[in-house]
Amino acid sequence: MDCRTFSAQHVGFVDDVLPGIQIVEMQRHIAECAPCARQDALIRRSLLVFRNMPTIHCSPGFTERVNDSIRALHDAPEPRPASFFTPGGTLAALLAAGIVAVAGFDLLSGSDAPLTHAPVVAMVPAQDEMPVEEALMASHAMLASVSTGIPIWPAALMAEQAQIQLANSAFRLANLTR
Known part of the structure; x- marks a missing residue:
């Protein structure tokens, strides 16, 4: 075995x-x-x-107390099921209904006319003609303003316009007082 x-x-x-x-x-x-x-x-x-443990004996009246407790459980009122109409639940439902009503009112009262803005004219300052060598090489101001993570191909495509949009290499005197 x-x-x-x-x-x-x-x-x-x-x-x-x-x-x-x-x-x-x-x-x-x-x-x-x-x-x-x-x-x-x-x-x-x-x-x-x-x-070899001693036997356990119930105290006098134990059986009657247990039976009374069981009868009290049968006579007790049934517990109410959970209700959604608590004060907090009612407040949340009213708040949600108010938000839906406001959103619906905004949607219904809005006009169908497209939103138009005043026309904006962009001006490009006049530039002096640069030699070809300078046009092909980026200025120091442009290199300082272009992100180092930018890929080469998009940088090459926008190199001509980047000098205008991203940096101006001209220095100006600034007055710190008004």
């Missing part, structure tokens, strides 16, 4: 409900296997302690 089979049949062995041949096998295993013998002794001692 192996330890796994011993553990599986140990309850029947302790309760003495196994056939005689299996009881003999279990006894032989206990004699041969020290860990299973310790486990058997531990379980038998625990059962002995439990069986």
Whole structure:
């Protein structure tokens, strides 16, 4: 017999409900296997302690008190199911309805006319003709204003307009007082 089979049949062995041949096998295993013998002794001692405990007796009137408690549970009013009409829920529903009403009113009262803005004219300042070498090379002001993460291809495409849009290399005197 192996330890796994011993553990599986140990309850029947302790309760003495196994056939005689299996009881003999279990006894032989206990004699041969020290860990299973310790486990058997531990379980038998625990059962002995439990069986030798004094019996528990109910106090006088215990049964009547239990029966009264059970009757009180049957006579108690049914708990109310959860309601969505609590003050907080009602306030939230009214607030949501108000928001929907305001949004609907704005949608209905809006005109269908397209939104038009006053025309804007963009002016490009006149520039002196630069030599070809300078036009191909970026100015220091443009390099300082262009992001370092910008790819080369878009930078090459906008190089001509970038000098106008991103930086002005002309210096001006500034007055810090008004």
